[in-house]
Amino acid sequence: MLAKIILLVTVLLEAMGLPVLAAPLGKTGYRLIRPTPSSADYPFSFNSLDLDSSQIPLRPQRKVIFKEPSFAAEGIIALDLPTSTILYQKNSDKVFSLASLTKIMTAIVVLDNYKLDEEIATPPEAVVVSGSKINLRPGEVLKVKDLLYGLLLYSGNDAAYTLASKLGEERFVAKMNQKAQDLGLETFYFVDPIGLDKDNRGSLKDVAFLASVALRYPLFAEIVRTNEYTIFSVDRRLQHPLKNTNRLLREYPGTFGVKTGYTEEAGHCLISAVEREHHRVLAVVVHHPHDQFTESKKLFDWIFTSYQWQ
Numbered sequence: 315m316l317a318k319i320i321l322l323v324t325v326l327l328e329a330m331g332l333p334v335l336a337a338p339l340g341k342t343g344y345r346l347i348r349p350t351p352s353s354a355d356y357p358f359s360f361n362s363l364d365l366d367s368s369q370i371p372l373r374p375q376r377k378v379i380f381k382e383p384s385f386a387a388e389g390i391i392a393l394d395l396p397t398s399t400i401l402y403q404k405n406s407d408k409v410f411s412l413a414s415l416t417k418i419m420t421a422i423v424v425l426d427n428y429k430l431d432e433e434i435a436t437p438p439e440a441v442v443v444s445g446s447k448i449n450l451r452p453g454e455v456l457k458v459k460d461l462l463y464g465l466l467l468y469s470g471n472d473a474a475y476t477l478a479s480k481l482g483e484e485r486f487v488a489k490m491n492q493k494a495q496d497l498g499l500e501t502f503y504f505v506d507p508i509g510l511d512k513d514n515r516g517s518l519k520d521v522a523f524l525a526s527v528a529l530r531y532p533l534f535a536e537i538v539r540t541n542e543y544t545i546f547s548v549d550r551r552l553q554h555p556l557k558n559t560n561r562l563l564r565e566y567p568g569t570f571g572v573k574t575g576y577t578e579e580a581g582h583c584l585i586s587a588v589e590r591e592h593h594r595v596l597a598v599v600v601h602h603p604h605d606q607f608t609e610s611k612k613l614f615d616w617i618f619t620s621y622q623w624q
Contacts, residue, residue, distance in 0.1 A: 413575030416509030538571035
């Protein structure tokens with residue numbers, strides 16, 4: 315009976331546009347983690363609250379005959395997106411360095427505070443930043459929407475710094491931390507908008523929650539499922555062909571996002587989302603020694619074999 319009540323509450327909160335994460339409570343139940351942001355924080359459509367039984371999402375049930383495989387990644391969490399049921403977890407409460415997974419919060423702050431057609435000039439410090447870049451030039455002017463593609467598709471650190479420069483890096487990072495507080499994500503702490511600093515950190519439960527929130531932004535969802543895209547400077551003189559760093563989009567059918575990351579401290583990281591037979595699963599794999607993509611495929615294969623939705 316309790317499970318049914320929790321399921322109905324979850325559905326109603328989802329319908330209101332309020333993200334819900336079902337975290338384990340002992341071995342048999344779930345507790346609901348729900349933030350209390352204002353409705354203005356979520357620029358996406360809401361479903362009707364008039365739900366009949368046919369609209370209630372099916373909750374995945376474990377088939378006991380399939381054993382859990384071993385995984386090399388230090389941290390993993392996988393959840394069913396419609397119901398927020400946790401399907402697998404390994405060190406999901408541990409706080410990890412986030413690497414470029416940080417850019418998910420960067421994108422959310424941009425989507426909350428900028429207009430997509432605003433123009434931003436690339437500052438000199440963005441051009442010389444280390445790590446992955448989309449090769450912006452000093453003074454090059456791009457629209458916010460194109461910079462978001464550079465940020466999320468190719469994980470461009472120069473795109474991240476250019477976006478942050480509109481508010482100033484210190485103020486921008488403050489908004490990242492404030493957004494985490496607004497969402498009730500207490501383990502998050504950000505010190506830069508790109509994830510190079512090892513002190514950008516958060517638990518896997520909070521990372522999964524943040525990714526589920528980000529996927530509710532239509533443009534974010536569109537970008538992270540895009541394989542290739544070309545952005546242009548406002549004057550059309552410069553172009554930047556981009557290829558998504560998430561190999562699962564090309565290698566694993568049903569993938570629709572979301573973000574890669576790597577630093578020495580964080581290891582190889584991947585947040586991925588897959589839909590199969592109308593069931594949508596999100597997974598976070600961090601601190602893998604060499605191949606987060608194969609690990610994620612193995613995880614999804616096991617989940618879709620080991621669970622049935624009923």
